[in-house]
Amino acid sequence: MTCADRRTRFRAQPYDLAATLNSGQAFRWQATDGAFAGVVSGRWVRLTQAADGIAAEVAVPVADWRWLTNYLQVEADLSAVLATFPPDEPLRAAVRACPGLRLLRQDPWECLASFILSSTKQIVQIRQIVRVLCERYGAPVVTPAGHPPEFGFPAAERLATCTEAELRACKMGFRARYLRAAAERVAAGAPDLAALRDLDLGAARAALMALPGVGPKIADCVLLFAYGFQAAFPLDVWVLRALRQLYFPRQPVGVRRLRAFSETHFGPYAGYAQQYLFHAIRTGGRSQESDPAIEPPARRRRTCRVGGKS
């Protein structure tokens, strides 16, 4: 009936593919000569930025591209999101710095496992761990002729059969115990990751936090990047840094107050706001024309003791 193809094009504007795939949401995209190669829903795919959206190429012809449009969220109405934002200058500047930044909609297990591995790791290191994990325990996927082999993200069922030592050998350190235990529980259906979609934010968050190695930050990342709970607001050190710098400059504000602020200030799409702030503070406006409203994190030489009282 429908004609399957290896290439297609999605209209979406604005869509900053590079910023979106590199903004700490996903860890498997490989940039090569202007394109991004990765695996989504068990399919190898290469994405290219186009003037009016995104060009996509797969290894095996497909007729139905919803697995990819959903992942990329090309149909998300960005202007509707922006319209809900509070009209403050820091947020406006962050959006201005990267107007095409979007939230992805990832596979819950891959997202959960990846963020369990993210704890106390920098993005480059997370990518390295995930790469090894996929190479060793992921199912091979079809790639174009001449392209090196690629692997899907290993299923929870597969990782549940690994020993802790095998996982540690993937350079994940103390996170191996957490990942193995989480894989075991997810494989057993407790929690049923697919069912979290139907819960409210608080209940889904509690279910995720019941898993070993999953605290508030990682739970919020999964809620936002995999389930589309767009009010979820992951508070990591970068976002805390951004909030302090942009909204409370030269004031000693504690995490408690910043959390309260984040929960009340940004509205129903707070998670989107968080993503713009995260990207802005990490790039310092470097990727686009630099914006005086956003400055890169202060390059301190030594000692950044924040709450230091002695």
Next chain:
DNA sequence: TACCAGGAGAGCG
């Protein structure tokens, strides 16, 4: 060479 990054969890008062 020592030290840093950066989140969860255990232990403590």
Next chain:
DNA sequence: CGCTCTCATGGT
């Protein structure tokens, strides 16, 4: 509760 310490690894 609200601190502080530890955890494993690679990069500076």
